Amino acid sequence: SQTIHQWPATLVQPVGSPLSLECTVEGTSNPNLYWYRQAAGRGLQLLFYSVGIGQISSEVPQNLSASRPQDRQFILSSKKLLLSDSGFYLCAWSVLNRGVEAFFGQGTRLTVV
Amino acid sequence: GENVEQHPSTLSVQEGDSAVIKCTYSDSASNYFPWYKQELGKRPQLIIDIRSNVGEKKDQRIAVTLNKTAKHFSLHITETQPEDSAVYFCAASFKGQNFVFGPGTRLSVLP
Numbered sequence: 001s002q003t004i005h006q007w008p009a010t011l012v013q014p015v016g017s018p019l020s021l022e023c024t025v026e027g028t029s030n031p032n033l034y035w036y037r038q039a040a041g042r043g044l045q046l047l048f049y050s051v052g053i054g055q056i057s058s059e060v061p062q063n064l065s066a067s068r069p070q071d072r073q074f075i076l077s078s079k080k081l082l083l084s085d086s087g088f089y090l091c092a093w094s095v096l097n098r099g100v101e102a103f104f105g106q107g108t109r110l111t112v113v
Numbered sequence: 114g115e116n117v118e119q120h121p122s123t124l125s126v127q128e129g130d131s132a133v134i135k136c137t138y139s140d141s142a143s144n145y146f147p148w149y150k151q152e153l154g155k156r157p158q159l160i161i162d163i164r165s166n167v168g169e170k171k172d173q174r175i176a177v178t179l180n181k182t183a184k185h186f187s188l189h190i191t192e193t194q195p196e197d198s199a200v201y202f203c204a205a206s207f208k209g210q211n212f213v214f215g216p217g218t219r220l221s222v223l224p
Binding site for chain 2: 106
Protein backbone atom coordinates (compact mmCIF):
# COMPACT_ATOMS: atom_id res chain seq x y z
CA SER A 1 0.00 0.00 0.00
CA GLN A 2 1.01 3.58 -0.51
CA THR A 3 2.27 5.64 2.42
CA ILE A 4 3.63 9.12 2.81
CA HIS A 5 6.21 10.12 5.38
CA GLN A 6 6.80 13.67 6.45
CA TRP A 7 9.25 14.86 9.07
CA PRO A 8 9.85 16.34 11.49
CA ALA A 9 6.42 16.58 13.12
CA THR A 10 7.28 19.76 15.00
CA LEU A 11 10.09 22.24 14.59
CA VAL A 12 11.09 25.44 16.37
CA GLN A 13 13.62 27.53 14.51
CA PRO A 14 15.05 31.03 15.08
CA VAL A 15 14.55 33.79 12.55
CA GLY A 16 17.26 33.73 9.91
CA SER A 17 18.03 30.04 10.28
CA PRO A 18 17.75 27.59 7.37
CA LEU A 19 14.95 25.08 6.89
CA SER A 20 14.70 21.65 5.37
CA LEU A 21 11.51 19.59 5.48
CA GLU A 22 11.45 16.22 3.81
CA CYS A 23 8.63 14.17 2.41
CA THR A 24 8.84 10.70 0.91
CA VAL A 25 6.23 8.48 -0.66
CA GLU A 26 6.31 4.70 -0.70
CA GLY A 27 4.42 2.18 -2.76
CA THR A 28 3.89 4.19 -5.91
CA SER A 29 5.89 5.62 -8.76
CA ASN A 30 5.85 8.96 -10.54
CA PRO A 31 3.48 10.64 -8.10
CA ASN A 32 2.48 14.27 -8.27
CA LEU A 33 3.84 15.88 -5.13
CA TYR A 34 2.70 19.02 -3.34
CA TRP A 35 3.73 21.31 -0.49
CA TYR A 36 1.00 23.27 1.26
CA ARG A 37 1.17 25.72 4.12
CA GLN A 38 -1.62 26.35 6.58
CA ALA A 39 -1.38 29.39 8.85
CA ALA A 40 -3.16 29.10 12.19
CA GLY A 41 -6.90 28.91 11.61
CA ARG A 42 -6.48 29.51 7.91
CA GLY A 43 -6.83 27.60 4.65
CA LEU A 44 -4.42 25.49 2.64
CA GLN A 45 -2.06 27.55 0.53
CA LEU A 46 -0.38 25.68 -2.32
CA LEU A 47 3.34 26.48 -2.28
CA PHE A 48 4.86 24.08 -4.80
CA TYR A 49 3.87 21.12 -6.88
CA SER A 50 5.88 18.69 -8.93
CA VAL A 51 4.87 16.28 -11.69
CA GLY A 52 8.32 14.68 -12.01
CA ILE A 53 11.96 14.69 -10.95
CA GLY A 54 13.40 18.17 -11.21
CA GLN A 55 10.04 19.64 -12.28
CA ILE A 56 8.87 22.18 -9.74
CA SER A 57 6.09 24.73 -10.13
CA SER A 58 5.96 27.59 -7.67
CA GLU A 59 2.60 29.07 -6.82
CA VAL A 60 3.59 31.82 -4.41
CA PRO A 61 6.81 33.89 -4.59
CA GLN A 62 8.55 33.86 -1.23
CA ASN A 63 11.75 32.85 0.49
CA LEU A 64 10.97 29.15 0.21
CA SER A 65 12.16 26.70 -2.43
CA ALA A 66 11.43 23.09 -3.27
CA SER A 67 13.42 20.32 -4.85
CA ARG A 68 12.66 16.82 -6.06
CA PRO A 69 15.96 14.96 -6.21
CA GLN A 70 14.28 11.55 -6.52
CA ASP A 71 10.95 10.35 -7.87
CA ARG A 72 9.38 9.91 -4.45
CA GLN A 73 11.20 12.58 -2.47
CA PHE A 74 10.12 16.19 -2.11
CA ILE A 75 12.06 18.71 -0.04
CA LEU A 76 11.00 22.16 1.14
CA SER A 77 13.82 24.54 2.00
CA SER A 78 14.62 28.03 3.07
CA LYS A 79 17.95 29.77 3.45
CA LYS A 80 16.68 32.27 6.02
CA LEU A 81 13.41 31.83 7.87
CA LEU A 82 11.05 34.71 8.58
CA LEU A 83 8.54 34.97 11.41
CA SER A 84 5.80 34.81 8.79
CA ASP A 85 7.01 31.35 7.76
CA SER A 86 5.43 29.86 10.87
CA GLY A 87 2.63 27.47 10.12
CA PHE A 88 1.56 23.90 9.48
CA TYR A 89 3.29 22.49 6.42
CA LEU A 90 1.66 19.60 4.63
CA CYS A 91 3.10 17.39 1.95
CA ALA A 92 0.67 15.58 -0.33
CA TRP A 93 0.74 13.20 -3.29
CA SER A 94 -1.57 12.02 -6.00
CA VAL A 95 -1.34 9.54 -8.85
CA LEU A 96 -3.54 9.82 -11.89
CA ASN A 97 -4.09 6.14 -12.44
CA ARG A 98 -5.53 5.71 -8.96
CA GLY A 99 -8.17 8.28 -9.42
CA VAL A 100 -6.97 11.71 -8.52
CA GLU A 101 -7.32 11.93 -4.75
CA ALA A 102 -4.58 13.82 -2.94
CA PHE A 103 -3.24 12.07 0.16
CA PHE A 104 -1.70 14.20 2.88
CA GLY A 105 1.25 13.56 5.15
CA GLN A 106 0.96 14.10 8.88
CA GLY A 107 2.29 17.63 8.61
CA THR A 108 5.08 19.64 10.21
CA ARG A 109 4.23 22.37 12.67
CA LEU A 110 6.92 25.02 12.23
CA THR A 111 7.32 27.84 14.72
CA VAL A 112 9.80 30.56 13.88
CA VAL A 113 10.90 32.48 16.96
CA GLY B 114 -4.52 30.04 -12.55
CA GLU B 115 -7.34 28.43 -10.66
CA ASN B 116 -9.06 30.32 -7.86
CA VAL B 117 -11.46 28.66 -5.45
CA GLU B 118 -13.83 30.54 -3.18
CA GLN B 119 -15.74 28.95 -0.34
CA HIS B 120 -18.68 30.11 1.78
CA PRO B 121 -19.48 30.43 4.59
CA SER B 122 -16.24 30.70 6.52
CA THR B 123 -17.99 29.55 9.70
CA LEU B 124 -21.21 27.61 10.12
CA SER B 125 -23.04 26.58 13.28
CA VAL B 126 -25.94 24.14 13.15
CA GLN B 127 -27.98 22.25 15.69
CA GLU B 128 -27.39 18.52 15.91
CA GLY B 129 -29.67 16.76 13.48
CA ASP B 130 -29.97 19.72 11.12
CA SER B 131 -28.38 19.92 7.68
CA ALA B 132 -25.27 21.85 6.71
CA VAL B 133 -24.44 23.21 3.26
CA ILE B 134 -21.08 24.58 2.14
CA LYS B 135 -20.66 26.16 -1.27
CA CYS B 136 -17.62 26.63 -3.48
CA THR B 137 -16.97 28.32 -6.79
CA TYR B 138 -14.02 27.86 -9.11
CA SER B 139 -12.64 29.94 -11.94
CA ASP B 140 -10.88 27.55 -14.34
CA SER B 141 -13.33 25.74 -16.61
CA ALA B 142 -10.63 23.11 -17.28
CA SER B 143 -10.85 21.82 -13.70
CA ASN B 144 -12.52 18.43 -13.73
CA TYR B 145 -12.08 16.98 -10.26
CA PHE B 146 -13.57 18.41 -7.07
CA PRO B 147 -12.75 16.77 -3.73
CA TRP B 148 -13.89 17.72 -0.26
CA TYR B 149 -11.61 17.30 2.72
CA LYS B 150 -12.34 17.29 6.43
CA GLN B 151 -9.66 18.47 8.82
CA GLU B 152 -9.93 17.92 12.53
CA LEU B 153 -7.93 20.11 14.87
CA GLY B 154 -4.20 19.54 14.52
CA LYS B 155 -4.59 16.74 11.99
CA ARG B 156 -4.10 16.36 8.28
CA PRO B 157 -6.98 16.80 5.86
CA GLN B 158 -8.81 13.61 4.94
CA LEU B 159 -10.89 13.09 1.82
CA ILE B 160 -14.59 12.61 2.57
CA ILE B 161 -16.16 12.74 -0.87
CA ASP B 162 -15.27 13.80 -4.39
CA ILE B 163 -16.96 14.39 -7.71
CA ARG B 164 -15.76 14.45 -11.29
CA SER B 165 -16.95 16.80 -13.97
CA ASN B 166 -18.96 14.16 -15.79
CA VAL B 167 -21.23 13.70 -12.77
CA GLY B 168 -23.80 16.14 -11.37
CA GLU B 169 -24.36 14.63 -7.95
CA LYS B 170 -22.83 12.03 -5.69
CA LYS B 171 -24.00 10.73 -2.34
CA ASP B 172 -22.37 8.70 0.40
CA GLN B 173 -24.64 8.08 3.38
CA ARG B 174 -25.17 11.47 5.08
CA ILE B 175 -22.84 13.34 2.74
CA ALA B 176 -23.62 14.50 -0.77
CA VAL B 177 -21.92 16.75 -3.28
CA THR B 178 -23.46 18.54 -6.26
CA LEU B 179 -21.68 20.10 -9.22
CA ASN B 180 -22.89 22.73 -11.65
CA LYS B 181 -20.28 22.94 -14.41
CA THR B 182 -22.01 25.75 -16.24
CA ALA B 183 -22.04 27.99 -13.20
CA LYS B 184 -18.71 26.60 -11.96
CA HIS B 185 -19.87 25.89 -8.48
CA PHE B 186 -20.17 22.83 -6.29
CA SER B 187 -21.62 22.21 -2.86
CA LEU B 188 -21.26 19.85 0.08
CA HIS B 189 -24.40 18.75 1.89
CA ILE B 190 -24.32 17.04 5.27
CA THR B 191 -27.62 15.76 6.61
CA GLU B 192 -28.52 14.71 10.15
CA THR B 193 -25.40 16.39 11.49
CA GLN B 194 -23.65 14.93 14.52
CA PRO B 195 -21.13 16.47 16.94
CA GLU B 196 -18.33 14.47 15.33
CA ASP B 197 -19.01 16.33 12.08
CA SER B 198 -17.53 19.43 13.71
CA ALA B 199 -14.31 20.24 11.84
CA VAL B 200 -12.92 22.45 9.10
CA TYR B 201 -14.03 21.48 5.62
CA PHE B 202 -12.09 22.34 2.48
CA CYS B 203 -13.21 22.15 -1.10
CA ALA B 204 -10.67 21.88 -3.89
CA ALA B 205 -10.49 21.99 -7.66
CA SER B 206 -8.02 20.14 -9.81
CA PHE B 207 -7.35 19.40 -13.45
CA LYS B 208 -6.61 15.70 -13.87
CA GLY B 209 -5.19 15.46 -10.37
CA GLN B 210 -2.59 18.12 -10.89
CA ASN B 211 -2.27 21.38 -9.01
CA PHE B 212 -4.95 21.01 -6.35
CA VAL B 213 -6.21 24.44 -5.32
CA PHE B 214 -8.14 24.59 -2.07
CA GLY B 215 -10.81 26.94 -0.87
CA PRO B 216 -10.17 28.88 2.35
CA GLY B 217 -12.16 26.43 4.47
CA THR B 218 -15.37 26.38 6.48
CA ARG B 219 -15.37 25.81 10.21
CA LEU B 220 -18.45 23.74 10.99
CA SER B 221 -19.71 23.54 14.56
CA VAL B 222 -22.49 21.11 15.38
CA LEU B 223 -24.17 22.15 18.58
CA PRO B 224 -25.68 19.41 20.81
